[in-house]
Amino acid sequence: MNGEDERLERRLREIFRGVDTTAGFEARVMQRIAALPKVTAADLRAQFDRGSEVVRRRLRREAWSNAATVAGIGASAGAVVWRYAPEIMRWAEGGGAAGMEFWLITAGVLAATIAGLWPFRARLTGVL
Amino acid sequence: MPADEAIIPLILAGRVQEAFERLVPGYRRRVFGLAFGILRDRAAAEDVAQEVFVKLWQALPRYDGRAKLSTWIYAITRNTAVSALRRRRPALSMSDPAVFAEAENAGALAAPADEDAALRRHVEKLPEKQRLAVTLYYLDERSVEEVAEMMGAPVNTVKTHLHRARASLKATLGANGEEVA
Numbered sequence: 001m002n003g004e005d006e007r008l009e010r011r012l013r014e015i016f017r018g019v020d021t022t023a024g025f026e027a028r029v030m031q032r033i034a035a036l037p038k039v040t041a042a043d044l045r046a047q048f049d050r051g052s053e054v055v056r057r058r059l060r061r062e063a064w065s066n067a068a069t070v071a072g073i074g075a076s077a078g079a080v081v082w083r084y085a086p087e088i089m090r091w092a093e094g095g096g097a098a099g100m101e102f103w104l105i106t107a108g109v110l111a112a113t114i115a116g117l118w119p120f121r122a123r124l125t126g127v128l
Numbered sequence: 129m130p131a132d133e134a135i136i137p138l139i140l141a142g143r144v145q146e147a148f149e150r151l152v153p154g155y156r157r158r159v160f161g162l163a164f165g166i167l168r169d170r171a172a173a174e175d176v177a178q179e180v181f182v183k184l185w186q187a188l189p190r191y192d193g194r195a196k197l198s199t200w201i202y203a204i205t206r207n208t209a210v211s212a213l214r215r216r217r218p219a220l221s222m223s224d225p226a227v228f229a230e231a232e233n234a235g236a237l238a239a240p241a242d243e244d245a246a247l248r249r250h251v252e253k254l255p256e257k258q259r260l261a262v263t264l265y266y267l268d269e270r271s272v273e274e275v276a277e278m279m280g281a282p283v284n285t286v287k288t289h290l291h292r293a294r295a296s297l298k299a300t301l302g303a304n305g306e307e308v309a
Contacts, residue, residue: 008294008297008298011243011244012251012262012297013269015244015248015266016263020157021156021157021177022174025156029152029181033182036182
């Protein structure tokens with residue numbers, strides 16, 4: 001660092017020297033804290049109840065949403081089966097179902113069961 | 129650096145009052161310095177510093193030790209100071225003749241009667257981040273690492289701010305015919 005840099009450093013330290021809070025700062029902080037409204041047990045209980053109500057409303061909304069989803073999937077599957085009923089009958093009568101491996105059918109049933117129960121997983125894990 | 133290793137165990141043990149009594153004197157000048165660097169007004173900075181400590185008093189019971197105590201305090205200070213700055217700024221308008229005149233005089237090239245006042249004026253005209261870095265670095269002769277933590281910026285960024293600020297100040301002082309010393 002050359003002489004000019006050292007002089008600038010010294011002057012910069014000088015102009016900030018003494019920049020500080022005024023006397024009695026900590027006492028004023030404690031005065032502001034003492035003036036804060038006191039939180040009572042009733043306040044805490046009311047706050048807890050409000051929070052619980054918010055959670056309950058959210059769970060009710062999610063339950064309706066999940067039920068609508070399941071109903072929608074079920075209605076869609078029913079509509080597909082209804083639309084392609086003749087083709088499905090021909091496939092079944094033609095031995096298509098018998099030609100499938102047992103495990104493919106089992107996997108399909110399991111997947112359908114999991115998909116149907118997925119929206120209710122939170123409650124099920126609580127029970128189990 | 130304040131003795132965080134003595135304060136944190138008190139907070140986690142629920143001895144908030146004791147922790148707070150150590151925290152205020154330990155961080156008073158740092159919190160004030162950071163607020164002053166952002167607000168550039170001593171009275172406003174002191175008000176913000178008090179507000180920060182009141183917030184800390186209310187938040188200390190929830191401090192769980194995951195964040196570094198100093199980083200947490202500096203973040204609260206920055207946010208509080210910036211909020212205060214935003215509340216103040218709408219009150220200032222260049223259409224106000226008094227404000228316009230003050231801004232004009234701040235750029236005057238006349239030889240200053242007080243050399244320190246001239247240097248302060250030049251520091252005030254630095255870009256915001258450079259001015260904040262200079263203020264925090266020279267206020268208490270802090271390390272670059274601590275300044276970086278207070279600003280919430282990388283160390284190399286702070287070094288760049290300081291380097292550019294010093295170069296700008298030397299150039300400005302030289303262009304105005306003012307000696308650095």
